[in-house]
Amino acid sequence: MAERYACRYYADYREMLCDTEIDVVHVCTPHVAHKEVILAALAAGKHVFTEKPVALNPGEVKDIKTALKHATSQLGVCYQNxxxxxxxxxxxxxxxxxxxxxxxxxxxxxxxxxxxxxxxxxxxxxxxxxxxxxxxxxxxxxxxxxxxxxxxxxxxxxxxxxxxxxxxxxxxxxxxxxxxxxxxxxxxxxxxxxxxxxxxxxxxxxxxxxxxxxxxxxxxxxxxxxxxxxxxxxxxxxxxxxxWGSSHQQAINNFYHSIQTPDNHNYVDIxxxxxxxxxxxxxxxxxxxxxxxxx
The missing domain is CATH 3.30.360.10 (Dihydrodipicolinate Reductase; domain 2)
Structure with missing residues (x-):
C-alpha cells in the first residue's frame, strides 16, 4: 500500500505519533483498538477522525471524554450518512x-x-x-x-x-x-x-x-x-x-475545516x-x- 501511494509507513502506530509532520490521525482499526489509539493520539497532540463506533462501549467513551477535557486537539466520528x-x-x-x-x-x-x-x-x-x-x-x-x-x-x-x-x-x-x-x-x-x-x-x-x-x-x-x-x-x-452512502469525503472535509476554523464545529463529536x-x-x-x- 505504501509503495502504491508513495507514502511513509510504520510498523507501530506509536512510532507514527512521534512524527511532527502529522496533524490528523484517522482511526480505521478493528473496534477493539479504537480507544487505545484515540487516547494515544490525543496525548500526542494529534487531531483524530475515527470510524464508528468511537469505542466498544459507553465505559470506554467515558475514558475518552476525560482525555478530551485535557487535550488541545479535536475528535470527530464518521457518521457520514x-x-x-x-x-x-x-x-x-x-x-x-x-x-x-x-x-x-x-x-x-x-x-x-x-x-x-x-x-x-x-x-x-x-x-x-x-x-x-x-x-x-x-x-x-x-x-x-x-x-x-x-x-x-x-x-x-x-x-x-x-x-x-x-x-x-x-x-x-x-x-x-x-x-x-x-x-x-x-x-x-x-x-x-x-x-x-x-x-x-x-x-x-x-x-x-x-x-x-x-x-x-x-x-x-x-x-x-x-x-x-x-x-x-x-x-x-x-x-x-x-x-454505504457517498458522504465520507464530505465528513472528512468538514472535520478538516473545523480544525482550521475552531469556531466552526461542523462534525459529529463524541x-x-x-x-x-x-x-x-x-x-x-x-x-x-x-x-x-x-x-
Whole structure:
C-alpha cells in the first residue's frame, strides 16, 4: 500500500505519533483498538477522525471524554450518512415542522454478510473485539439517523438473535427494537445481515400531514394520492458499495475545516456519537431483561 501511494509507513502506530509532520490521525482499526489509539493520539497532540463506533462501549467513551477535557486537539466520528442530501433535507423539514408533528419513525435495514466475511477478519462478530456484531457495525448508522432526526431517544426495548450466521459470529445477525424518541414519536427498527443482497435503507417518517419515505436513495413526501420527490442521493459510479452512502469525503472535509476554523464545529463529536452507542447497549440489555431500557 505504501509503495502504491508513495507514502511513509510504520510498523507501530506509536512510532507514527512521534512524527511532527502529522496533524490528523484517522482511526480505521478493528473496534477493539479504537480507544487505545484515540487516547494515544490525543496525548500526542494529534487531531483524530475515527470510524464508528468511537469505542466498544459507553465505559470506554467515558475514558475518552476525560482525555478530551485535557487535550488541545479535536475528535470527530464518521457518521457520514447525516450528510447525505436526503438526510439533510429530512432534518431541515422536521426542524421547520413542515409536515406537522412527527408520530413515528420506522427504519428497515437488510444487508448481506457471509460466513466468509467473518472468517476473513476474526475480530468481527465478537463482543470482546467488535463490541457485538450487526448493531454496532452495520446498523449503528441507522440508529444514529433515527435519534438525530428525533432530537434524541429516551428509552428502548428490543431483542437480538443469531440465526443464519450463528456458526460464524458469537453475537447477533438480526435485531429489532421499539423506541420512545425524544420528540414524543415512536421508533420502529429492524435490521439483519441475513439477506442475500445489500438492499438500500428503507426509512419512513409518519408526520401529521403525510409520510416522508426514503427508499432506493430517493426521498419522497406522500400524502394520499400525492407523491413528490424531495431529494435524491446521487451515488458516483466509482462508488461500488452504494448502500454505504457517498458522504465520507464530505465528513472528512468538514472535520478538516473545523480544525482550521475552531469556531466552526461542523462534525459529529463524541457526545453526539455516544447516543447511538448507548442505543446499541440498550438493545443488548433489553434483549436479556425483556424490559425497557432508558438511554
Amino acid at each position: 447525516r450528510l447525505n442530501p436526503s438526510s439533510q433535507k429530512i432534518k431541515s423539514l422536521l426542524e421547520a415542522n413542515t409536515y406537522g408533528k412527527v408520530l413515528s419513525i420506522k427504519a428497515v435495514l437488510t444487508w448481506n454478510r457471509t460466513q466468509d466475511y467473518y472468517a476473513q477478519s476474526p475480530w468481527r462478530g465478537r463482543f470482546a473485539t467488535e463490541g457485538g456484531s450487526l448493531l454496532i457495525n452495520q446498523a449503528i448508522h441507522t440508529l444514529d439517523l433515527m435519534q438525530w432526526f428525533a432530537g434524541g431517544v429516551e428509552s428502548v426495548k428490543g431483542v437480538v438473535e443469531s440465526s443464519f450466521l450463528s456458526n460464524a459470529t458469537q453475537a447477533e445477525d438480526t435485531a429489532m427494537a421499539n423506541m420512545q424518541l425524544a420528540n414524543g414519536a415512536r421508533g420502529i427498527f429492524y435490521a439483519t445481515n441475513c439477506h442475500t443482497t445489500d438492499s438500500p435503507l428503507f426509512l419512513e417518517i409518519h408526520c401529521e400531514e403525510g409520510l416522508l419515505q426514503l427508499h432506493h436513495n430517493n426521498l419522497w413526501f406522500i400524502a394520499g394520492e400525492e407523491k413528490n420527490l424531495l431529494a435524491c442521493d446521487e451515488i458516483p459510479r466509482e462508488v461500488q458499495k452504494c448502500y 457526545y453526539q456519537a455516544e447516543t447511538s452507542l448507548r442505543m446499541v447497549e440498550a438493545i443488548y440489555q433489553s434483549s436479556i431483561t425483556r424490559n425497557w431500557i432508558k438511554i
